Amino acid sequence: MPNPVPTPDPTPRLQLRRISKRYPGCLANDAIDLSIHPGEIHALLGENGAGKSTLMKIIYGVTQADSGELLWQGQRQLMRNPAQARSLGIGMVFQHFSLFETLSVAQNIALAMGAKAGTPKQLEPKIREVSQRYGMALEPERLVHSLSIGERQRVEIIRCLMQDIRLLILDEPTSVLTPQEADELFVTLRRLASEGCSILFISHKLGEVRALCHSATVLRGGRVAGHCVPAECSDQQLAQLMVGEAAGLLAHYRKVSGGPAFLQVQNLAWHNPDPFGCSLQGLDLEVRSGEIVGIAGVAGNGQDELLALLSGEQTLARADSASIRFAEHAVAHLRPDARRALGLAFVPAERLGHGAVPELSLADNALLTAFQQGLVSHGLIQHDKVQALAEQIIQRFGVKTPDAQTLARSLSGGNLQKFILGREILQQPRLLIAAHPTWGVDVGAAATIHRALIALRDAGAAILVISEDLDELFQISDRLGALCSGRLSALKATGDTTLVEMGGWMAGQFDAPCHSTAQAH
Amino acid sequence: MLLSLEPRGQQSRLMLWCSPLLAAVLTLGCGSLLFIALGHDPLLTLHTLLIAPISDLYGVSELLVKALPILLCALGLAVAYQARIWNIGAEGQLLLGALAGSALAVNIIDLQSRWALVLILITGTLAGAAWAGLTAWLRTRFNANEILTSIMLNYIALNSLLYFVHGPLKDPEGFNFPQSAMFGDASRLPLLLEDGRVHAGVYFALLALVAVWVLLQKSFVGFQIKVLGLDQRAAGFVGFREKRLIWLALLISGGLAGLAGVCEVTGPIGQLVPQVSPGYGYAAITVAFLGRLNPIGILFSSLLMALLYIGGESAQMSLNLPQAITQLFQGMMLFFLLASDVLILYRPRLNLRWARRAAPSSVHAGAL
Numbered sequence: 001m002p003n004p005v006p007t008p009d010p011t012p013r014l015q016l017r018r019i020s021k022r023y024p025g026c027l028a029n030d031a032i033d034l035s036i037h038p039g040e041i042h043a044l045l046g047e048n049g050a051g052k053s054t055l056m057k058i059i060y061g062v063t064q065a066d067s068g069e070l071l072w073q074g075q076r077q078l079m080r081n082p083a084q085a086r087s088l089g090i091g092m093v094f095q096h097f098s099l100f101e102t103l104s105v106a107q108n109i110a111l112a113m114g115a116k117a118g119t120p121k122q123l124e125p126k127i128r129e130v131s132q133r134y135g136m137a138l139e140p141e142r143l144v145h146s147l148s149i150g151e152r153q154r155v156e157i158i159r160c161l162m163q164d165i166r167l168l169i170l171d172e173p174t175s176v177l178t179p180q181e182a183d184e185l186f187v188t189l190r191r192l193a194s195e196g197c198s199i200l201f202i203s204h205k206l207g208e209v210r211a212l213c214h215s216a217t218v219l220r221g222g223r224v225a226g227h228c229v230p231a232e233c234s235d236q237q238l239a240q241l242m243v244g245e246a247a248g249l250l251a252h253y254r255k256v257s258g259g260p261a262f263l264q265v266q267n268l269a270w271h272n273p274d275p276f277g278c279s280l281q282g283l284d285l286e287v288r289s290g291e292i293v294g295i296a297g298v299a300g301n302g303q304d305e306l307l308a309l310l311s312g313e314q315t316l317a318r319a320d321s322a323s324i325r326f327a328e329h330a331v332a333h334l335r336p337d338a339r340r341a342l343g344l345a346f347v348p349a350e351r352l353g354h355g356a357v358p359e360l361s362l363a364d365n366a367l368l369t370a371f372q373q374g375l376v377s378h379g380l381i382q383h384d385k386v387q388a389l390a391e392q393i394i395q396r397f398g399v400k401t402p403d404a405q406t407l408a409r410s411l412s413g414g415n416l417q418k419f420i421l422g423r424e425i426l427q428q429p430r431l432l433i434a435a436h437p438t439w440g441v442d443v444g445a446a447a448t449i450h451r452a453l454i455a456l457r458d459a460g461a462a463i464l465v466i467s468e469d470l471d472e473l474f475q476i477s478d479r480l481g482a483l484c485s486g487r488l489s490a491l492k493a494t495g496d497t498t499l500v501e502m503g504g505w506m507a508g509q510f511d512a513p514c515h516s517t518a519q520a521h
Numbered sequence: 522m523l524l525s526l527e528p529r530g531q532q533s534r535l536m537l538w539c540s541p542l543l544a545a546v547l548t549l550g551c552g553s554l555l556f557i558a559l560g561h562d563p564l565l566t567l568h569t570l571l572i573a574p575i576s577d578l579y580g581v582s583e584l585l586v587k588a589l590p591i592l593l594c595a596l597g598l599a600v601a602y603q604a605r606i607w608n609i610g611a612e613g614q615l616l617l618g619a620l621a622g623s624a625l626a627v628n629i630i631d632l633q634s635r636w637a638l639v640l641i642l643i644t645g646t647l648a649g650a651a652w653a654g655l656t657a658w659l660r661t662r663f664n665a666n667e668i669l670t671s672i673m674l675n676y677i678a679l680n681s682l683l684y685f686v687h688g689p690l691k692d693p694e695g696f697n698f699p700q701s702a703m704f705g706d707a708s709r710l711p712l713l714l715e716d717g718r719v720h721a722g723v724y725f726a727l728l729a730l731v732a733v734w735v736l737l738q739k740s741f742v743g744f745q746i747k748v749l750g751l752d753q754r755a756a757g758f759v760g761f762r763e764k765r766l767i768w769l770a771l772l773i774s775g776g777l778a779g780l781a782g783v784c785e786v787t788g789p790i791g792q793l794v795p796q797v798s799p800g801y802g803y804a805a806i807t808v809a810f811l812g813r814l815n816p817i818g819i820l821f822s823s824l825l826m827a828l829l830y831i832g833g834e835s836a837q838m839s840l841n842l843p844q845a846i847t848q849l850f851q852g853m854m855l856f857f858l859l860a861s862d863v864l865i866l867y868r869p870r871l872n873l874r875w876a877r878r879a880a881p882s883s884v885h886a887g888a889l
Contacts, residue, residue: 313757336760348758357752367744369759376741383739 011074013038013198014059014167019068021054028054030222031068036167041189041199043209043230046219047242047442049412052202055219056169059200060092061085073166091160092169095176097152101145101276108144109159117162130161134188145276149298150181157188168192169200174208175468176298179503186212204242205471206235218242243443251447253454255478255494258291262343262462263310263431264325268332270309270316278302280309280486287431287462292453293491294477295466296502302486303466304349307435310464311346312336326431341372343430347420347437351413355420358409362401363390365408366423373427389426397422398448414445421449431462438472450476470502484508526867533865540861547857552850561840569840570832570850580831582717586789588827590615590781590798592726594805595823596733597777599814603737604770605750610656610671611778612802613678614649618779619786620682621648623701623793626786627690630705637707642725642783649779650772652678657771661764667771675802686795701793710788722784729777734816736773746770778802811858829854 012035021029029051036042046052057063059070061079070077072088079085082092099108106120106127117123124140131138136154144152153173160168170189174182189212193199203209209216210230218225218241226241265285272279280302287293297303308314309324312335316323321333326342336346346369348354356365367375367386375385390404397418401411408416417437424432437453438446453476457463466483467473473480474494481491482505489505553563574580594611601608622645629637655674659665683699692702710720737743749756749766756763785797808826812818833847 311758312760335762336758338760340760346758350754353752354754354758357748357755359751360748364744368748368755371741371759379741380735380739381741381744 012036012071013040013073014200015071015074016055016059017069017071019055019058019065019070021058021063021065023054027222029058029065032219032222032224034217034224036198036200038166038198039193039196040215041193041201041213043213043216044200044202044219045204045206045209045216045238045242046225047204049442050219050242051222052219053171056092056171056200056202059085059167060090060169086163089164089166090169091163091165091167093153093156093160093171093173095171095173097156099144099152099155102143104141104143105138105147105155106140108155109140109162112159113162123162126162127158130158134158134161134191135184136188149176149300150178153177153185161192165192165197167198167200169202171202172204173201174203174205178298178506179470179499180507182208206230206238209238210235239443251450251475253450253476256291256457257493258288258462258478259460260289261286262289262327263287263464265310266323266325268309268323270305270314272305278305278486280305283488285464285481285488285491287464289430289462290457290460291478292457292463292465292476294473294480294494295464295483295488296470296473296480297466297468297483297506299468301483301506303435303483305486306483307346307348307433307466310433311344311348312339337372340369340427345369345424345427345429345432347417347424347432347434349435349439351416351420352409356408356416359407361390361405361407362394362399362411362419363387363404365419366390366393366404369423370427393419393422393426396426397452412442414441417441418445418448418452421452425452425456429456429461431464432456433464433466435466436468437465438469439467446472470499474499482506484510525870526863527870529866529868533868536865540864541858543864544854544857544861547861548850548854551853551857555846555849555853559842559846561842566836566840566842569836570847571828573839574828574831574835578714579717582714582719583831584824584827585719585723587830588823589722589726589788590785590801591805591808591826592820592823593729593781593784594778594802595808595812595819596729596816597774598805598809599812599816599819600733600736600743600746601770601774602809602814603743603750604746604766606660606767606770606774607668608653608656608671608771608774609668609806610653610674610802611774611805612798612800613671613675614652614775614778615782615785615798615802616675616678616682617652618645618649618782619793619797620678620685620782621645621779622783623704623786624685624690626704626708627701627793629708630702632705633707635707637705638710638787641708641787642780645783645786646776646780649782650776652779653771653775654768656775657768660771661767682793682797683795686793690793692792699795703792704787708787709791710784718789720784720788722788725780725784729780730816730820733773733777737814737816742766742769778805807855811855813862825854 015035017033018031019029020027020031032055044052044055054063058065059079061081061084070079077088100111104120106124109127110117110120110123127138127140131154136158138151138154138158144155147155153176173185177185189199201209201213213230215227216230217227218238220242228241230238263286265283268280268283270280278301283306309316309332315335316332318333321330324332326339326344329342331339331342352358357368363386366389367381370389375382375389387404393399394401394404399419399422400415411419421434421437434453437449441449453463465473465477477494479491480494480497480502481489482502484506485508487510489510549567552567556563556566575584594615598608598611622641625644626641652674656667656671659670660667686701687699690701692700695702710722713719713721713723745756745761746766749761749763753763781801782797786793790797804826808822809819811822812820829851833844833851836842836847837844
């Protein structure tokens with residue numbers, strides 16, 4: 001449970017008054033007020049695109065507000081750049097780490113702190129001391145590429161703690177952690193707060209905000225939608241603040257067991273030529289027609305590699321062709337178009353630049369994967385058929401766009417994802433593979449996408465969903481498994497597993513009863 | 522900032538048409554100022570540059586002769602550039618086409634069949650394609666940057682041509698001038714006008730124009746080429762064959778440049794000379810971009826480029842304008858055309874933005 005709210009100090013550590021920031025075509029922050037007291041863990045809640053990232057970049061001096069003022073310990077401050085923010089005692093842990101993989105922990109920290117702080121060797125005792133004090137085990141001489149994602153995050157946090165820290169900003173820190181690792185992080189953060197450090201915790205996960213934070217500011221569409229004490233609010237209330245309406249957020253779908261197996265992966269192994277990439281070892285996986293299988297896992301544990309092998313972007317030698325089968329066909333040596341002809345549809349993780357071409361119209365993007373559906377005759381594109389297909393997708397899946405000639409990049413993430421998913425579903429696939437289908441998508445669009453997946457399942461297609469969002473996987477999957485370091489756990493029916501067990505699997509404990517450790521190797 | 526550019530989010534249809542007009546107005550305006558500053562009557566100068574050269578049929582015919590090789594090369598380049606394959610080697614591919622066509626032509630001077638011309642044209646086209654094929658092979662096999670290899674192959678092509686025209690292909694009865702024998706009549710492209718040099722190559726250019734238009738706008742192969750250029754990962758994700766498309770784009774590009782070369786030697790020149798091309802292959806790069814890689818646009822921009830070439834020459838002769846001035850005028854036109862294109866994707870913002878910026882500065886002043 002959260003610590004008692006600290007006694008309010010008359011002067012907040014950080015106060016924002018009517019901060020506004022406009023980007024071309026959108027008002028990212030609109031007169032935002034926020035104050036954080038010493039020792040307070042303050043949540044900044046909001047959907048993707050609500051303006052959280054812009055606001056923290058303004059606080060950290062990465063970008064400047066168009067209007068409004070920022071008060072640091074009661075003093076007006078013009079935050080020109082991150083170096084100035086750091087000198088005031090503000091530290092920030094970004095979602096994407098900025099570490100050199102070939103250097104050691106101490107070298108990375110020394111680099112960030114500058115020459116005055118001392119050599120890596122001189123810093124080592126201090127690093128050990130800080131890591132012990134806050135319960136974050138870390139060996140300063142280890143090379144970063146050998147660390148798990150959770151450990152890398154510790155490097156970033158310790159880097160902030162090495163200086164005299166007054167305010168620590170964490171951007172979605174738990175999105176890369178297993179549930180157990182997240183709990184350990186919370187212990188550290190509470191300890192830090194009890195020593196008087198303020199923490200700004202950015203998240204969209206309601207449960208952890210309630211467990212950790214003293215107070216919360218909710219953003220919606222660039223404005224403050226409300227302030228609240230998370231411990232006193234229900235998920236429903238918080239979600240309502242975040243999205244305006246919470247319909248479909250907590251929908252329950254019937255679990256089924258499916259028919260005969262369609263996708264069969266047997267002893268799939270692939271050696272990654274990238275020394276810091278993830279190699280796959282002995283994967284076994286079966287997806288039946290009419291069921292959804294969910295694969296959980298922390299990013300970078302082989303998801304991208306598995307997806308490339310399943311979609312055909314990475315092919316195997318003909319000798320290994322039987323390691324992936326679609327029904328009776330061995331396909332591991334086939335290219336993507338040949339696999340599509342056998343019934344595959346694929347929704348990649350990146351919408352723009354992978355799943356859709358940003359500079360092409362929606363109609364052309366419909367043609368991109370649906371060209372085997374009679375849209376091309378004698379080598380010429382049947383433009384009217386393409387247009388009709390695009391309009392059908394737009395209408396059936398409620399894509400908000402002026403017309404089918406609009407460029408893909410001008411659509412919002414949720415709308416484009418609906419379009420991409422609709423494009424794949426209308427091809428009536430026998431197997432749909434979707435990576436992070438609702439990543440960065442607003443709640444309304446996510447519900448539409450979930451319903452479409454369930455409908456496709458009920459129509460008899462085999463569906464494989466790879467996601468980092470455990471809540472989503474539990475919500476829609478019929479069976480679940482987890483990837484860790486290129487190995488895949490056994491699959492279990494969703495009703496028979498628990499969040500804790502999945503957490504253990506995500507950390508690589510496939511057989512043993514799970515302990516909570518961050519060691520992913 | 523007083524003036525800032527803001528992305529529109531999508532192309533402005535209006536500006537797509539207005540930007541060339543705006544560029545024309547700006548060029549004429551600034552050009553006039555330039556000529557006034559040099560003491561020339563601006564109207565007369567502009568007339569000499571832009572209108573006099575095409576005021577009679579002969580002038581139009583010369584314009585077409587000049588525009589033809591540029592158009593053929595630029596159409597080919599447009600195919601490659603749509604795939605983001607930066608073929609800079611149209612010049613070399615053109616020269617190789619001219620060289621190979623001539624090598625065949627001087628050996629069949631006495632052949633009276635009309636197949637002679639067909640054979641020569643095919644040889645030249647294939648030679649251009651093969652020369653571009655070298656670039657394709659280096660790119661797909663060794664991942665060598667096609668910009669560098671195609672430029673270097675230009676020099677190899679030029680020096681090969683010089684070697685042959687000074688050596689094996691030199692006319693034995695030509696008083697040791699570096700040029701080949703005149704081709705036989707059956708090997709020459711027929712003229713279209715009695716009074717003028719415009720020749721049957723125009724038909725090839727029109728054919729190529731239609732073919733490239735269909736390829737890029739209507740065909741699925743063209744769509745794949747475009748996707749490959751815009752987004753390599755998306756092309757891989759649906760299984761478009763990258764290497765095959767690179768080969769195809771470069772072979773088309775080289776073939777058309779080779780055709781341009783062989784049309785020059787079988788058309789207006791009639792023999793192989795060292796100066797087959799005054800840089801048509803390089804001019805075509807500019808022309809392809811001026812035409813926004815669209816075949817119709819390229820048709821107009823190649824005519825414009827040819828007009829500037831011819832007008833520049835006549836301005837030198839009749840007005841005594843230095844060549845540098847006409848080049849300056851050409852450069853100005855290209856500059857304004859490309860600069861105006863910014864407005865298609867971006868919206869300029871003037872005072873409005875300035876006013877909004879002024880407000881927070883008072884807050885900042887207070888903070889300091």
